[in-house]
Amino acid sequence: MSLSMVASSDKEKRESNTVPSGAASVPDLLRVASIYGPNASGKSALIGAMQFAQSAVATSVSFMPQQALAHVPFKLDPESATAPSEFEFTFVIDGTRYQYGFAATSTGFAEEWLLAYKTHRPQLWFERSYDAKTEQNVYKWGPSLTGQREVWRSSTRRNALFLSTAAQLNSAKLLPVYDWIVRKLVIIGAGLQPVSDQSTAWIAEPERKKMLLSFLASADIGISDLDVESRKQHRLNVHIRSDGPEHALSESEVQVPIFTHTCPKGQGKLQYEEESMGTQRLFSFAAPLIESLQIGRTIVVDELDGSLHTHIVRFVVDLFHHRPPAGYEPAQLIFTTHDTALLDADIFRRDQIWLMEKSRDHASTLVPLTDFSPRKNEALERGYLQGRYGAVPMTTSFPLQGQNLGA
Known part of the structure; x- marks a missing residue:
């Protein structure tokens, strides 16, 4: 199985969605690649x-x-x-x-x-x-x-x-x-997100805090300010000894983020755990994403769309599609997703979309959308959901009627 970020010869969106490799032996490279496929397909x-x-x-x-x-x-x-x-x-x-x-x-x-x-x-x-x-x-x-x-x-x-x-x-x-x-x-990896430690640490640095706030404001989640609060954390440690277990309570101090929300009726502060899962995920992603864009990292995310609205995922993709300022190295984003609303020719070139499918012997196959030769103006989302490119679940009817589910 092979995933390639080498761009095809297609001229479409070359300025925004591709970047020169800088190597004589390598053509232009893609800035972003998305991977689609049903559950348990191998993504x-x-x-x-x-x-x-x-x-x-x-x-x-x-x-x-x-x-x-x-x-x-x-x-x-x-x-x-x-x-x-x-x-x-x-x-x-x-x-x-x-x-x-x-x-x-x-x-x-x-x-x-x-x-x-x-x-x-x-x-x-x-x-x-x-x-x-x-x-x-x-x-x-x-x-x-x-x-x-x-x-x-x-x-x-x-x-x-x-x-x-x-x-x-x-x-x-x-x-x-x-x-x-x-x-x-x-x-x-799947079901994970970066711990919030890096984004939390950035709050203490004025320039980085400004970038965090700008990032969160651009995503329109209603956060007007960020602070850090020290909190004592207690942990019970158990040591197994020959004469039985020994219990000890340890105490440490951790830094936790505090989010300020401002609206016409007033202002309020929320702790990290009081925020929605989407806000927690976006805040935790903020520093790693910004740093990747700054120093030219390649970031790979399984299920990028988890707890995030389609427009927020599109916002993240657009960050990588814009040419970096002078002095910044190009960054790349690779992600798996089930969000078919992103299958849009206004967002991606056809060579940026990959499809994962499981064969009869349960082996996974990864193929680029270009293998199916879609037309330039083809409705990609509709074609995918109709099964034109494969990589969709083949559901069957569930015979619930007549089943005895009671005790």
Whole structure:
């Protein structure tokens, strides 16, 4: 399964919805991609795979020697259930395209590779494979990867990634690759939202608070001011000892946001938990979204429309479609959604819409809308709901009549 942010040759909305890649070997890139599909089609599994791969890069170097990977293969196919799962990121840093990937099982990493494209021709930086007979990793080096390669190799365990190990040991060449995957990519999984900590911390900084208020005002949720309040938090800790459990009460101080609402009849302050789920979600998203737009991050959100009105989701999408001010790097947004009102040619190019469908054997397939060759002025929402592009649930009648549901 592959999701590509490479723009097609379509000239439509090129100024607003695409951005030059900056690399000779890569055409223009899309600023936003939306993924549609029925429940249980695999949308969340796709985001989960991204999270697993990012987490492996970020944390595998700190695993205990025999620690198993949190690898969850496709269990409905006997062959896939025992085979390594492959993950790969392709991205651009300072005009160079990098292609980094690995194959994982629960016991460790079977393969790992990194290619760089300064031109159209790839340069191999390193390639690693696991030899089951010798129980050793076999490496192949490219001339572009300079530094203490043997030190990094000897420090890389079976259940750790070479990229992560070398980055922790300060490989100047590999640190930018590691940083892009770990820090320039923000992934928010299903049913989750960023904790409000980052947005709350911004309230104490005048310039960032001003940006938060401007963001919330633009979304029209009626917040006129933001404050922070210190609150004591109590926690009961239980320690299991040989002579029985020991209970201890700890106290800490946390910062919580306070929202001021102003209307013609007066003013009132609400705590975070008193706000609607939509307001809580939008406030929690505010700082990560603004920061992504400022420093050019790629943010991936499963079910962006959760608790948010269509117009608010469209507002967020429009932020990414506008060209950034001078000095700002272009940012990208990838999200899954069930909001068909966004299937609008006034919002998206046809290559920005992806469809996830489950086959008869329950394997997920991700395809771009362009595979169905919709006309330029086609009513995309109606076509999708009518099943013209697939990726919709096939419901059947439920024979409730005559069923005995009583005690």
